[in-house]
Amino acid sequence: MGLIVQGNVVKVDHENKEWLKTTPYGNPTKENIDGLIVYSLFKRLLASRKSRRIHRDKIPGDNCPIIYALKGKDNLTTDITSIKKLHVSYETIVNVFQASEPNGYDFVISMPSSHNISRIIGRRLANTFTAFHSHDFLRKLTIEEAFNLLDRADISVDEHKSLSYRLRKQRQENGFQGSFSLKGIPVQFRTEFPPLCLNNVKAIQVQPQRILLVDDLLATGTTLNTAYNLVQQMFPQAIIHGASLISSSTK
Known part of the structure; x- marks a missing residue:
């Protein structure tokens, strides 16, 4: 089986x-x-x-x-x-x-x-x-929408820089209007980005x-x-x- x-x-x-x-x-x-x-x-x-x-x-x-x-x-x-x-x-x-x-x-x-x-x-x-x-x-959320959510997130400057880097990698692959993926986003920050x-x-x-x-x-x-x-x-x-x-x- x-x-x-x-x-x-x-x-x-x-x-x-x-x-x-x-x-x-x-x-x-x-x-x-x-x-x-x-x-x-x-x-x-x-x-x-x-x-x-x-x-x-x-x-x-x-x-x-x-x-x-x-x-x-x-x-x-x-x-x-x-x-x-x-x-x-x-x-x-x-x-x-x-x-x-x-x-x-x-x-x-x-x-x-x-x-x-x-x-x-x-x-x-x-x-x-x-x-x-x-x-x-x-x-799915677009990468542009994920960037907007990141700008409103209550996180530290270093955490913002780290997440921004991860989003820029997704943007390079899929463009601003591409679908955002939670993969690659650390688990503790996933609540900042509702996937749908x-x-x-x-x-x-x-x-x-x-x-x-x-x-x-x-x-x-x-x-x-x-x-x-x-x-x-x-x-x-x-x-x-x-x-x-x-x-x-x-x-």
């Missing part, structure tokens, strides 16, 4: 107990992230010491090689057979998820991303629950009662919690849950 990493190729091997629970058994998981209930379709596992030795302590794909392979990041890739195996498990897991929430959802929001995985999963879950789906209700803001709010003509926020990978939960706070301000009476394709790391 796991993955194997052979060179740069990530393959699904149900007999291997590494990286991910790839069978329906033990999936989905349910976590409470600062008050937000989050369902994860596939449970992520910490790599064993053996795997760490094999990969010389550098865990490919931040301990989630399959999501990096699907995104084509870190030079990782996968094959069609592995994708089909995950899809078979996905169908059963989603049925369990649906049974866990018999009241369903009427609005599904995918988290904005440069990759389309959260959009695809969001659209499929919207079909499962017969819900309206939006991939642009929220958007409201975008296409006019797309919703009704008041949804049950909302599902969808992301591809659950790490710290910052993105989903930011989305939760924004969406709750718009729809204070709604019940809001989260969902991710892959859970946070667990032993």
Whole structure:
């Protein structure tokens, strides 16, 4: 019920107990992230010491090689057979998820991303629950907006210089209007930069009662919690849950 990493190729091997629970058994998981209930379709596992030795302590794909392979990041890739195996498990897991929430959802929001995985999963879950789906209700902060937030942050001069340097590196790569990334920002300063803001709010003509926020990978939960706070301000009476394709790391 796991993955194997052979060179740069990530393959699904149900007999291997590494990286991910790839069978329906033990999936989905349910976590409470600062008050937000989050369902994860596939449970992520910490790599064993053996795997760490094999990969010389550098865990490919931040301990989630399959999501990096699907995104084509870190030079990782996968094959069609592995994708089909995950899809078979996905169908059963989603049925369990649906049974866990018999009241369903009427609005599904995918988290904005440069990759389309959260959009695809969001659209499929919207079909499962017969819900309206939006991939642009929220958007990422721009680097220019991050600079503006930095100028208003209550931090020291040295801290401002350090963060400004990190933002300038992002600007060089993506331009002022490029999407801001929390990666590279020290954890203690991430509260200064909310990663998301409201975008296409006019797309919703009704008041949804049950909302599902969808992301591809659950790490710290910052993105989903930011989305939760924004969406709750718009729809204070709604019940809001989260969902991710892959859970946070667990032993």
